[in-house]
Amino acid sequence: MSTDASPRTPLADRSPDELRSFLEEKRAAYATLVERGLRLDLTRGKPSAEQLDLSEALLSLPDGHTDRAGTDVRNYGGLEGLVELREMFAELLGVETAQIVAGGNASLTMMHDVLVFHLLHGGLDSPRPWKDEEVVRFVCPVPGYDRHYTMLESYGIEMVTVPMLADGPDVDAVEALVRDDPSVKGMWIVPTYANPAGSVVTQEVAARLASMPAAAPDFRIFWDNAYALHHLTEDEAKSADIVSLASAGGHPHRPVVFASTSKVTLAGAGVAFLAGSRETVQWYLGHLKFASIGPDKVNHLRHVQFFGSPDGVRAHMAEHRRILAPKFAAVDAALSAELDGLGIAEWTRPRGGYFVSLDVPDGCAARIVALAKDAGIALTPAGASFPHGRDPHDRNIRLAPSFPVLDEVETAMAGVATCVALAAAEQLVGDVG
């Protein structure tokens, strides 16, 4: 939501002449922008080199090669991961050590494994493997994370969307979808600082999701807590304890929690985690054992030594915040400077996570992304935050300011703001250049 403090006249209130004059002004600004020959990238939520440097010490760890119990971490085994790392992240994620597994370098892989095991074997409480169902549907809050959708799409799973609100998915809509249709087998949620809107699922919404009646006995919540620790302010959101809530709600195996250190230590070389009821963990390991003898425990030990304790992780995240918060402020400043008061755009000011969600006039998002591209500013494709890459209103743009250095974020976002103003003016004037 942009502020209303600007003295500018909203575009919708301007005369045709004023609008044409505004359009020419923005065309000139855009021409100047293109002449600069920028090459900037705001496409993906990747940590910057400066953030990765925070974990430089990891590259010369571990010291020694035995875990607390004296086991040689270099050898095979230990499918559930190093217990001291599981303890550390159990505390951070609010679960018990027996409820968490430490895996490889990608929570996405764990999500895929869980989906595949449900398809081929079925889950706890499944009447049959999901591959033997006529149709399998997932509830997808939108806007959301593109890789969640593409994974489902690759297996032919149908996606039913609900709006993502400030307090989480529209829970009335979710309850209505789940209650009577046994083909609705699951839903995705990024509960904390959601990709891209920055929403945080409240305790109340989480409690309803955890306890709502579901026609499918094996209904699963894929609770992708990718940004659990990724605060941008000192007002730190506390993730709802979905595992306990589900247990209290009579559906202990409903949630499967995912997290990772990809945006804590190294994006390609971190550690991923899966959590859930003890039975969920055993179910997962019971299938995983045919595909793995164990995760990279050397990397687990490396992380244990690097962090030292849960507080070590928290202190490390404060360093990320120090780097990231100014970039998010720059996004807001650039958009405000150009667009405040024009009544053509709204954007989020997230308290955590990696994204700003920008809403522009309906029908303008793809045009803005194309304009930015021609000016050397790569944005996530319009529609990427919706199933099948199709935003029904063509109005949402996901901005990812973490990777470029601050100067580049400022430059890129000023350019993006110019593109937004230009596209809105083109639409109002009815003259797409």
Place this chain on the structure above:
Amino acid sequence: MSTDASPRTPLADRSPDELRSFLEEKRAAYATLVERGLRLDLTRGKPSAEQLDLSEALLSLPDGHTDRAGTDVRNYGGLEGLVELREMFAELLGVETAQIVAGGNASLTMMHDVLVFHLLHGGLDSPRPWKDEEVVRFVCPVPGYDRHYTMLESYGIEMVTVPMLADGPDVDAVEALVRDDPSVKGMWIVPTYANPAGSVVTQEVAARLASMPAAAPDFRIFWDNAYALHHLTEDEAKSADIVSLASAGGHPHRPVVFASTSKVTLAGAGVAFLAGSRETVQWYLGHLKFASIGPDKVNHLRHVQFFGSPDGVRAHMAEHRRILAPKFAAVDAALSAELDGLGIAEWTRPRGGYFVSLDVPDGCAARIVALAKDAGIALTPAGASFPHGRDPHDRNIRLAPSFPVLDEVETAMAGVATCVALAAAEQLVGDVG
């Protein structure tokens, strides 16, 4: 095959009194063995601490964090793995760089992914996903690797066995199974120093497997070249070039090759590889991209810097041989000392790999494993090298001498030999203690 140089009389040629005397002698020896209270483990093909120490330098690598192209290996991306590592192992495995992918820490995971993708999507040339077939069968040479069987079993895939001979699987039997039955979708092979028999698939057998007619258009050879580089003598086996042979034979997508550095660098923290036709690689990556943003490229860079070149890998493997060869010699010496000439046991003297395959009188394997266990010597369960863990003759025992130190291998194998002699005598006398 044990030598015939001993002056001993085979047990089968001894009189009842001689046999009873032999039995009492072995019972006494076994009682002495049990009294020693050993705790030794020959169960799994795990590298020893001394072998893992060869890669100690890995633990403080990499230096820097960019690959040859200047890409920051700490960040996301690069699904196919670091090109310099792929080049190195392309040379070692005899494929082109475009035909190989470097992945995570486990070739078993890559095998599982390939199987799952065939089940849920189907492969190149598949008329439909394998999940939609009435029945899927795999040809399994026996004895073989237990994890191959348990993976298939977990997905309800039927296993049809053929004998593993000195030059590879009984190729007449394989051809007959594959030619007319479209439900036979694949086969496992460990082509070089096979687990457990040490066989090496010859060029001739490989060429027949690569070109034989198959009723299933999507028949796959899972070519698990786990021991490609793991020579125990200077007479180094050269793995057949199955990818080129299959291409020449008109079935370019038939083989999927797997390998890893689990028994080269660190068993839990190495790098796994998948190879095949370019189309196979693209097919694999085309499905993998929904499950991963990329492998641990930091670990890839670590390995590139540690080895330096393919010759660096070869030199490193010579160090392993220096450690392992005496252990394999100790197995042979202990078995020969106790059993030569008795006509009750045969065993392999492999030129590479991690195992000795010991054949005992029919019906005695489980008894011997139980006797050893009671004497504190853990052996792989009898039957483990057969589908469903059932050796139809109960005669094969897999010995894995890599993990214990040399002294322990000598002690354990002398004990195993005592158990073999005792069990054989019990059977001949008809008096199981």
